[in-house]
Amino acid sequence: xxxxxxxxxxxxxxxxxxxxxxxxxxxxxxxxxxxxxxxxxxxxxxxxxxxxxxxxxxxxxxxxxxxxxxxxxxxxxxxxxxxxxxxxxxxxxxxxxxxxxxxxxxxxxxxxxxx
Amino acid sequence: xxxxxxxxxxxxxxxxxxxxxxxxxxxxxxxxxxxxxxxxxxxxxxxxxxxxxxxxxxxxxxxxxxxxxxxxxxxxxxxxxxxxxxxxxxxxxxxxxxxxxxxxxxxxxxxx
Numbered sequence: 001x002x003x004x005x006x007x008x009x010x011x012x013x014x015x016x017x018x019x020x021x022x023x024x025x026x027x028x029x030x031x032x033x034x035x036x037x038x039x040x041x042x043x044x045x046x047x048x049x050x051x052x053x054x055x056x057x058x059x060x061x062x063x064x065x066x067x068x069x070x071x072x073x074x075x076x077x078x079x080x081x082x083x084x085x086x087x088x089x090x091x092x093x094x095x096x097x098x099x100x101x102x103x104x105x106x107x108x109x110x111x112x113x114x115x
Numbered sequence: 116x117x118x119x120x121x122x123x124x125x126x127x128x129x130x131x132x133x134x135x136x137x138x139x140x141x142x143x144x145x146x147x148x149x150x151x152x153x154x155x156x157x158x159x160x161x162x163x164x165x166x167x168x169x170x171x172x173x174x175x176x177x178x179x180x181x182x183x184x185x186x187x188x189x190x191x192x193x194x195x196x197x198x199x200x201x202x203x204x205x206x207x208x209x210x211x212x213x214x215x216x217x218x219x220x221x222x223x224x225x226x227x
Contacts, residue, residue: 004157033214042119042203042217043158056214091157100213101146106157 002026004107006092012113013082021077021110025094032075033104034067035091043091049075050098082114118142119204119218127224128194136189136202136221144206147180147187148215152201194225 005024013019025032031050035043036059045059051072060067064083069075079086089111093104119140128134138147146165150158162171164180164187171178175198177190187204204218 031213035215035217040220040222042121042205042220043215044217045214048213050213056212059214093157095213098213100211101163101207102213103160103163104215106159108156 004092004094004105006090006107006110008110009108010111010113012115015082015084015114017082018078018080019082019112021079021090021112023075023077023092023094023107025073025075025092026096026105027073029094029096029105030072030098031095031102031104032069033093033095034075034077035093036061037089037091037109039088046077046090079112082112084114087112087114119206119216121202121204121218121221123221124219125222125224127226130195130225130227131193134191134194134223136191136223137186138188138204138218139186140206141185142206143184143209144216145184145209145211147184147204147206149178149187149189150203150205152203158203158205191223194223196225196227199223199225 034046037043047067048056049069064080066078089109091109092107095102095104148163149161152158162178167182167184169180175192202221205215
């Protein structure tokens, strides 16, 4: 079956531009996560949705970052007024239930480069 | 912040050698997972360990969870070039939060 997909796979933005990153989770999965992975580092948690509800956004680094999942399936991570420090791979993951410790399935990520 | 430190950060070995990667924290985790990530892809789950002292084997890979559930190790026997990749440990903390706390990563290269 289809896994988690993300688009675009690569995005180059000039500093100050807004970007939108899309995540298509596995169909029927309740939970959706966004992580940020800097070069050579492990992923860091950004935000978590259970269906359409954003239950945890404690990892969002600033108010320039905004995520939504309006219909409980596709999610969009938006970054406004991008800065060079936003350059990273943005990973999306989904899990079948809302149970903590449920297996998370990761997408291939979107590599964002801010110039 | 739940900090998971991995060592070594980089490891380059010859095919057929054995290796161990360590994942250490001062925090207690309800469970701990190991992932492998290849370039241009997301992490893929290898194993989950839940009980302190637990040992799990997956072919040539052996995973151990520390008795106090603060640390873990991954041992690979007779490494093969296909084992090359970024190995990440990740844990769920005891608050019941759904997000994973990832380690700093170990980049393994197995030379044929």
